[in-house]
Amino acid sequence: MTGAHGGIRRRTVHSHGLPLAVYEQGDPAHPTVVLVHGYPDTHAVWDDVAADLAADHHVVRYDVRGAGASGVPAGRHEYRLELLGADLLAVADAVSPDHPVHVVAHDWGSVQSWEAVTTPGARQRIASYTTMSGPCLDHMGHWIRHRLRRPTPRHLRQLLVQGLHSWYITAFHLPVLAPATWRLWLARAWPRVLRDLEAVRPRPGHPQATLKQDAVRGIELYRANMRPTIRRPRERHTDVPVQLITLRRDHYVSDFLSDGLERWAPKLTRRSLDATHWSALLEKGATVAGMVRDFTTRIAAGHEHAPPDSGELVVVTGGGSGIGRATALAFAEQGARVVVCDRDLESAERTAELCMLTGSAAHAYRVDVSDGAAVDAFAATVAAEHGVPDVVVNNAGIGHSGTFLQTTEKEWQRVLDVNLWGVIHGCRAFGTLMVERGTGGHIVNLASAAAYLPSKVLAAYATSKAAVYMLSDCLRAELAPHRIGVSTICPGIIDTNITRTSTFSGLTADEQAAKQAKVSKLYARRGFPPEKVAAQIVRAVRTGKPVVPVTIESKAARLLGRLSPALLRRAAQLNAG
Amino acid sequence: MPATSTPPAFPYTEQDLARFRETQQLAYGCAEQVAAWIEPGVTERQATAKLRRCLVRAGVQDFFHVPFAWFGDRTAFRHFHTPLQFFAGNRKLQEGMPYVLDCAPVVDGYTADIGYGGKVGDNPVWDRLAQDLKVYRELILREVRARRPLNEVYAAVDAQIAAHGYDNRHRVYPGRVIGHQVTRTTARGPAGVNLFGFGVRTLQTLGRELISERLHGRSPLWADGRASRHAPTPGLWAVEPHIGFREVGIKFEELLVVTEDDAYWLDDDLPHVRRWTHTQEATA
Numbered sequence A: 001m002t003g004a005h006g007g008i009r010r011r012t013v014h015s016h017g018l019p020l021a022v023y024e025q026g027d028p029a030h031p032t033v034v035l036v037h038g039y040p041d042t043h044a045v046w047d048d049v050a051a052d053l054a055a056d057h058h059v060v061r062y063d064v065r066g067a068g069a070s071g072v073p074a075g076r077h078e079y080r081l082e083l084l085g086a087d088l089l090a091v092a093d094a095v096s097p098d099h100p101v102h103v104v105a106h107d108w109g110s111v112q113s114w115e116a117v118t119t120p121g122a123r124q125r126i127a128s129y130t131t132m133s134g135p136c137l138d139h140m141g142h143w144i145r146h147r148l149r150r151p152t153p154r155h156l157r158q159l160l161v162q163g164l165h166s167w168y169i170t171a172f173h174l175p176v177l178a179p180a181t182w183r184l185w186l187a188r189a190w191p192r193v194l195r196d197l198e199a200v201r202p203r204p205g206h207p208q209a210t211l212k213q214d215a216v217r218g219i220e221l222y223r224a225n226m227r228p229t230i231r232r233p234r235e236r237h238t239d240v241p242v243q244l245i246t247l248r249r250d251h252y253v254s255d256f257l258s259d260g261l262e263r264w265a266p267k268l269t270r271r272s273l274d275a276t277h278w279s280a281l282l283e284k285g286a287t288v289a290g291m292v293r294d295f296t297t298r299i300a301a302g303h304e305h306a307p308p309d310s311g312e313l314v315v316v317t318g319g320g321s322g323i324g325r326a327t328a329l330a331f332a333e334q335g336a337r338v339v340v341c342d343r344d345l346e347s348a349e350r351t352a353e354l355c356m357l358t359g360s361a362a363h364a365y366r367v368d369v370s371d372g373a374a375v376d377a378f379a380a381t382v383a384a385e386h387g388v389p390d391v392v393v394n395n396a397g398i399g400h401s402g403t404f405l406q407t408t409e410k411e412w413q414r415v416l417d418v419n420l421w422g423v424i425h426g427c428r429a430f431g432t433l434m435v436e437r438g439t440g441g442h443i444v445n446l447a448s449a450a451a452y453l454p455s456k457v458l459a460a461y462a463t464s465k466a467a468v469y470m471l472s473d474c475l476r477a478e479l480a481p482h483r484i485g486v487s488t489i490c491p492g493i494i495d496t497n498i499t500r501t502s503t504f505s506g507l508t509a510d511e512q513a514a515k516q517a518k519v520s521k522l523y524a525r526r527g528f529p530p531e532k533v534a535a536q537i538v539r540a541v542r543t544g545k546p547v548v549p550v551t552i553e554s555k556a557a558r559l560l561g562r563l564s565p566a567l568l569r570r571a572a573q574l575n576a577g
Numbered sequence B: 001m002p003a004t005s006t007p008p009a010f011p012y013t014e015q016d017l018a019r020f021r022e023t024q025q026l027a028y029g030c031a032e033q034v035a036a037w038i039e040p041g042v043t044e045r046q047a048t049a050k051l052r053r054c055l056v057r058a059g060v061q062d063f064f065h066v067p068f069a070w071f072g073d074r075t076a077f078r079h080f081h082t083p084l085q086f087f088a089g090n091r092k093l094q095e096g097m098p099y100v101l102d103c104a105p106v107v108d109g110y111t112a113d114i115g116y117g118g119k120v121g122d123n124p125v126w127d128r129l130a131q132d133l134k135v136y137r138e139l140i141l142r143e144v145r146a147r148r149p150l151n152e153v154y155a156a157v158d159a160q161i162a163a164h165g166y167d168n169r170h171r172v173y174p175g176r177v178i179g180h181q182v183t184r185t186t187a188r189g190p191a192g193v194n195l196f197g198f199g200v201r202t203l204q205t206l207g208r209e210l211i212s213e214r215l216h217g218r219s220p221l222w223a224d225g226r227a228s229r230h231a232p233t234p235g236l237w238a239v240e241p242h243i244g245f246r247e248v249g250i251k252f253e254e255l256l257v258v259t260e261d262d263a264y265w266l267d268d269d270l271p272h273v274r275r276w277t278h279t280q281e282a283t284a
């Protein structure tokens, strides 16, 4: 850090009789950002974020009551949310009496900042609020009530998943045992927990020396607030602009907990980050600081809303039609920047235009994926102009129908060139870039139910898809240590343009057109839209699912192939496909 | 299937066409009045009531079907499971929402059937759809002029919708129709009385048409099935391509004149056509 304001300045602010340890850095003339830490941390968890923001912000951190160098409350009642919220406002008043502050908070810091942000009149003191991994307990209470009242399967699953994620909250309510666990074991093991479960590399000064006492005292945060607030949730609205950063690998807070948050915070901007609960601050501090800077700049310019931004770059091959177009759109709607390529440039440009309608940036390129040199050049262009992608979807493919002996050498070559070599080229070019970058990523390959469902009339097509299936299995093993996931998608019958461009061995042009029309009608009647495949692809990337059969026929074929391969072998003789 | 007999002669005089044009103008005029009045907070029912009042005041005696209004994602017929959902409901218009008004007034037996798409406030998706709708108006005319079978025209529209990346929303209408024939209603049933949203006189006329056309291997309804596998029948067709993207839907509906050897839109002086000329001039 440089300049007169480089050092960290210490002061004490009194709130409801308790001394709070406050740490300031950066030029006080710049906009003030107050960083509020969670449990069992102290202000030190923000070291990286603060150092980055101090370049153009007045950065203020404090140890919340009971933690680090701040005073310790006398009893449980002094850990109540009202007091925690008042602490934040007291610090804001002391460090920036004349201008409202930007608040950034994590975990329990976020829970208590919600209290301040949803206090009537908060807008006077708080210019914006960036929240990570800490919901408003009142909102959470309403969230649970709503789901209990309408127990659809989806709602019940969400309740169950969030319940499992919050097991430790129940554990924290256990008398004696919870503090004893911290005292006797967990405090010592914490660096290992962070490393193994949270992907945080150990480093000096972290965790803080006071961890054991911070963790034990902080248990009172849960005990004083969880039950009463969730049982009797209040209506807490705010007109403060809120930026929600969802951490996509958070083990404690699930993303759907923010469903419907717009009801309480209408000026909501959603962004997401590929990070765990703690790696966001301890490994990706600069990225978080960048997101905060973006938001404060935007607010200063008078824009209270921003389109969603997942911060990801997604590449989709064959993105001009069907599953590829739907996938590009699905990622764009989540705020990803999208690059689509296709043999047919016009259709790819149209996809990019549709993506831009959802508010995302998108670009289109003409690429024939069967041409290895062209794919390499494409990858280099993408890296130079847009960066290394976080997700690559090798989707481009063609349909072909013909028995083994009917299929000519040329036809075999064409099918394998696009369906297999296209995927090989894509994985190699982009996989290399992702490994070099070293921050992980995800590759999705489009196989098909035909990969495990033999059929005498799909000899070349099924062979190409089986190869994609296997190459994905091998690649997954190779890329796992680099934290690059590989998913194989196996759709059944999807209503796309593929049936209108599929070729058939041994037919005249007229017969071929008639066959295309007939198969198209069949696929249309099945009526399974590509958007549903796209949703499964996005889910596979989010959850890291390795193999995803889509549609009931694809799932049934996979199951049947395991139960009775002989049956599938016999069915392959049917003239279907 | 009965052999397709020679198509009927074009049944209307210039005066008839002028009367149809007048009724269509009247209908679009009322839709524009409602559009000028509509604002956040208005419900679909209030909008149809206003539209109906406006039409009656302008001299409309009967309706081919009751007026419809769809707001928000209902413009794209999202989550429609029963035909009852077509009827205007309590949905309130909000800032940024698209809406569609659809009415079919009858004056002296001359019928119009129109669709008007609009939005309140800012909606870039709607802007794009509204612009692209032009392609469909030109495509349909081109194909009908080439006297392509109606089911093939329907398929060409579908292919264009797929290329645009939208979806076909007219297939949600009963019978998946993109259009239907319009004749001078001469039925005697009670005017102003309706059954399932269609005027009693409409049903009488439509029933008679369905039967007589069927005998000639033609259908007064234009869809993608076998029944539409015939060249465009001379007469008047109300054509209503309805496209959607995500939560936004838009349509136009207007009369297409099909003569024995040509076709043209009855009137080009309509709100959506004027909008295209404006934007063309603005970007020129």
Ligand SMILES: NC(=O)c1ccc[n+]([C@@H]2O[C@H](COP(=O)([O-])OP(=O)(O)OC[C@H]3O[C@@H](n4cnc5c(N)ncnc54)[C@H](O)[C@@H]3O)[C@@H](O)[C@H]2O)c1
Binding pocket: A317, A318, A319, A320, A321, A322, A323, A324, A341, A342, A343, A344, A347, A367, A368, A369, A370, A395, A396, A397, A398, A399, A418, A422, A446, A447, A448, A449, A490, A491, A492, A493, A494, A495, A496, A497, A498, A499, A501, A530
């Ligand atoms: N539709 C289905 O039923 C189905 C089922 C299982 C698997 N799949 C697979 O899903 C993928 C997408 O298929 P779809 O149904 O969306 O098909 P589609 O024909 O609608 O789209 C495929 C796109 O890929 C492009 N493309 C084809 N060859 C290319 C090449 N050499 N280089 C660049 N782009 C090329 C096409 O131009 C087209 O835009 C394919 O790999 C297909 O095999 C489809």
